[in-house]
Each structure stands twice: as C-alpha cells, then as structure tokens.
Amino acid sequence: VxxxxxxxxxxxMQADGVIxxxxxxxxxxxxxxxxxxxxxDVDVFISFQPDAGSLLVSPQPLFDYLKARGCVMEGEYVVVxxxxxxxxxxxxxxxxxxLDQAVEKNVAGVPARVFTAEHxxxxxxxxxxxxxxxxxxxxxxxxxxxxxxFQDIVARHxxxxxxxxxxxxxxxxxx
Amino acid sequence: xxxxxxxxxxxxxxxxxxxxxxxxEEKLALLDELRARAIALRESRSAAESGGLREEPxxxxxx
Numbered sequence: 001v002x003x004x005x006x007x008x009x010x011x012x013m014q015a016d017g018v019i020x021x022x023x024x025x026x027x028x029x030x031x032x033x034x035x036x037x038x039x040x041d042v043d044v045f046i047s048f049q050p051d052a053g054s055l056l057v058s059p060q061p062l063f064d065y066l067k068a069r070g071c072v073m074e075g076e077y078v079v080v081x082x083x084x085x086x087x088x089x090x091x092x093x094x095x096x097x098x099l100d101q102a103v104e105k106n107v108a109g110v111p112a113r114v115f116t117a118e119h120x121x122x123x124x125x126x127x128x129x130x131x132x133x134x135x136x137x138x139x140x141x142x143x144x145x146x147x148x149x150f151q152d153i154v155a156r157h158x159x160x161x162x163x164x165x166x167x168x169x170x171x172x173x174x175x
Numbered sequence: 176x177x178x179x180x181x182x183x184x185x186x187x188x189x190x191x192x193x194x195x196x197x198x199x200e201e202k203l204a205l206l207d208e209l210r211a212r213a214i215a216l217r218e219s220r221s222a223a224e225s226g227g228l229r230e231e232p233x234x235x236x237x238x
Contacts, residue, residue, distance in 0.1 A: 001211065003203045028206065035194035036205040040213060083210070108200040141188070142195055 001082030003028065003042065007112045009069075009080045010044060018065045019046045023102035023113045025088075025095075025120060030135055032105055033117040033144045037135065041077060041084040045099055045115075048089050062087060094119070094126055094157045118150040125159055125166060137170060 013019050023029070026043030048059065066078050077084035090099045098119035105112045115123070121139045124132035139145050154163045177183065194202070 001207060003207055004200065028203075031202050031206055032199055033195070035191045036202045036209060038209040038213060039206065040210055105199060107203060142192070144195075 003081075003083055004107055004110055005081035006042060006083040006085060007107060008110050010085070011111060013062070013065065016065070018062055019087075021099055021102075021113070022046045023099050023115050025098070025115045025123065027135075029115050029120050030138070032112075032114045033120070034135075034138050034142055037138075041086055042080075043086050043088055045088050045090050045095060047096075047099060059087065059089075092126075094122060094153070094159075097153075097157075098123060116149075117144045118146055118153055121145055121150055122153040122157065122159060125154065125162055126157070128162070133166065133170070136166065140171070 007024070010019075010022055014022060023045050024032075024042065025045050026041075027037040027039035028042045030037050046062075063073065063078065066080065067073070072079045074084055077086050079085070088095075090096045098115045101119065102113045102115050105114050117139060121136050124136040124139075154160055194205075
C-alpha cells in the first residue's frame with residue numbers, strides 16, 4: 001500500500017486517455033500544503049467527457065479500465081494500489097475552476113496534479129462540514145494561503161456571506 | 176515539561192509547522208502509515224465488538 005503508486009496509476013489512466021484532466025483534492029490534496037491530514041481515501045476530481053452522440057456522461061469506461069487491471073470496487077471507491085480512490089466529477093463552477101487551475105507537484109519523480117491551497121480552502125468553506133471547517137482553519141493558521149487570491153475565489157463563487165459567518169464564528173470577526 | 180497551556184499550544188503549533196515543511200514524499204509516506212494505523216484500530220475495535228467475551232451489565236434496581 002503506497003499512495004505514490006496510486007498517483008502513478010492515476011497518471012497512467014490519464015496517459016491512456018481514460019480520464020482527461022484530474023486533480024487531487026480532499027485530505028491528500030491538503031497534505032501537499034499542510035501537515036499530513038489523516039484520511040482513509042483519496043479524492044480525485046476529474047472532468048468527464050460525454051459519450052459520443054450523448055449528452056450523458058458515464059464513468060463506466062473508467063471502472064472497466066480499472067477492473068481490467070485488477071482493481072477492486074468497494075462501494076463508491078475503487079481500490080488503486082491499496083488506497084480507496086473516489087473519482088468525483090467536477091460538478092460545480094468552483095470545482096471546475098479548481099480543476100482548471102490545479103498545479104503539478106513532484107512526488108519524488110512522480111508528477112501529481114493537485115488543487116491549489118486557495119481552491120482547497122474555498123472548497124472546504126463551500127462544503128462546510130465540521131472537518132472542512134477544521135481544515136480551513138489549518139490553512140489559515142499555517143499561513144499558506146495567498147489571501148487576495150482566496151478572497152477573489154470566495155467572491156467569484158458567491159461564498160462571501162459564508163466566509164463572513166466563518167470569520168465571525170472562528171476568527172473573532174476578521175481573518 | 177510544562178503545564179503552561181500557552182507554551183504547550185505554541186509547541187504544538189511549531190511541531191505542525193515542522194511537519195508541514197517536510198518534503199511531500201515524506202508526508203505522503205506518513206499518510207500511508209496513518210491509514211494503516213487507522214485500519215488496525217478500526218479492525219481491533221470491530222473484533223472486540225463482535226466476537227469478544229462480554230460481561231452483561233448488572234441490572235441495578237432503582238426504587
């Protein structure tokens with residue numbers, strides 16, 4: 001079980017044309033900027049291409065490809081190199097933008113596309129579960145965010161009221 | 176060793192900053208270890224819940 005092998009397998013999927021673009025988000029994505037954030041799975045955001053002659057998108061080719069390579073399905077996860085991976089369609093404007101602007105990181109010779117810290121923080125704000133709020137606080141405390149860039153994303157995606165509430169609740173009114 | 180909460184918090188913060196500054200391959204290796212530990216804990220907990228010998232709690236009578 002080795003997350004680097006999981007990333008290499010996802011790169012291979014891209015090279016084989018099974019997925020177009022991908023970016024790692026969630027706790028694994030956050031680990032590129034923060035201290036390691038314990039998690040049991042890898043969130044991989046992808047853009048789906050509609051099937052030829054159809055407006056519907058299907059993840060079936062992706063699952064067929066992985067099954068053919070011995071990967072096991074576990075509920076909504078596919079176990080790739082020992083790590084359960086959740087493939088998530090970039091389904092809203094914020095996540096689509098995050099996917100567009102994802103950055104490539106080097107993991108000991110293996111390239112990995114990862115959301116920027118600012119997009120990870122904005123997605124955490126938008127998702128809004130307790131663990132997402134905790135992660136957003138980690139980003140703020142670590143000082144890894146480009147404040148202007150983050151504020152721009154927040155404003156662009158209609159998250160300003162949510163951010164104001166977050167500031168009042170956790171930051172004593174101002175970040 | 177100190178019981179000064181402010182110093183403890185500052186020390187924790189510094190430790191987290193040091194962890195965050197480690198090379199990404201080290202941090203990902205730590206994720207592998209953290210996950211292995213979480214699975215071991217989860218398995219031991221579910222084994223204890225399903226198969227272990229258990230004592231029935233006494234029925235205390237309240238009058």
